[in-house]
Amino acid sequence: MRLARIGGLEVCSTQASGQHFDKHSHDEFVIGANLLGEEQVWLDGRTFCASAGAITTYNPGEIQGGGAREGQPWRYVSLYVPPAVLAASLGLEQLQFAAPLQQQPLVASALAQAVEQCLSDDALLRERGEEGVTLLLGEIARGAAVRLPGSADIGRGPVARLQELLAASLEQSPSLEQMAATVGLSKFHLLRAFKQRTGLSPRQWAMQLRTRRAQGLLRAGMAAGEVAQQLGFADQSHLTRYFRAAYGLPPGQFQRAVRG
Incomplete structure (x- = not known):
């Protein structure tokens, strides 16, 4: 298991065989992407199976448990996101996941790549990983039936303002949170709008x-x-x-x- 903290949340990459978890809960939102193997999940009295390419989402306080069969290779990545951090990242006051399972192999693969970047020793790669994770949080939240504020009405202004600030001080490396606060957007909506306008992330x-x-x-x-x-x-x-x-x-x- 490899674990790191970045942008106010924890990311984890795990490769195991036959790993099993007793029933437990978390203070944070938990998001998992299953990359290899099959996970049997117990969640607040319900049971379901998460195969490779599945995304699982758990609300704070929900009782969960399960794991892979004995001897079965299992690889997954997971995020542990405090409620205030997730809400602020997505531009919401509060939220709750309504659908605990979504089959999204492309999102699972992209999340695994972003987590690997977050775990890198290279600071620039870690920053790219944080951007990737933040954008994917929005996609995963939508898949879990969370309604997000629209970003179509975000004009050119915030993006142009951030471009000017970045260009004026290239020797600086502001955090994603600082950039979002500067232009008055959530981290998710800043990244989405910036990418729509330029084809690139701010970094x-x-x-x-x-x-x-x-x-x-x-x-x-x-x-x-x-x-x-x-x-x-x-x-x-x-x-x-x-x-x-x-x-x-x-x-x-x-x-x-x-x-x-």
């Missing part, structure tokens, strides 16, 4: 601008280490990774090429 958009500005500074002759520090990369190796991904060659090779 992806900031990274492409960092690499673009890095290209200009390298062309002007600034050393790669100084460029990394000025633009808020964790270190020169991070600059190299993202610059190569964007432009197909590392900063040093780019500098030598433009100097002729």
Whole structure:
């Protein structure tokens, strides 16, 4: 089992064989994505089966139990989200899951990928993971019969405002919560609106601008280490990774090429 805390919630990735849980409850909302194997679930007197690709959702205080058959390989990821954190993330005062089981293999796979990013040692990957988890919380909540506020009426203003703020201080790395508070949106609706407008998350958009500005500074002759520090990369190796991904060659090779 691997566990991490990010953005006010806990993420967990587990690979086991024949694991079983006695009846218990949580103070948090619990969201599980079953990736391999079959889980037998007992929930407040009801029983059901969650196969691979299933998403399970439990409200705080609900009694749950179950697990996989003896010897059966089982892989799953799970989220533990305090009620206030989930409500604020989705722009709601309060909520309750009405449907504990949904078969959504694509969402389960995407959630597993986002959780793996949250568990990474790389800070930038952890930030991407938090964004991915937050967006998926909205999809999962809808699948659990939660009505979310509409985001179609979110205009260009909040996105443009955040773009201006990010561009003015690329050396900074504000948290998702700080970005959402700055433009007056929930984290989910900020990410959804930003992606609808730009095709990128706020951090992806900031990274492409960092690499673009890095290209200009390298062309002007600034050393790669100084460029990394000025633009808020964790270190020169991070600059190299993202610059190569964007432009197909590392900063040093780019500098030598433009100097002729």
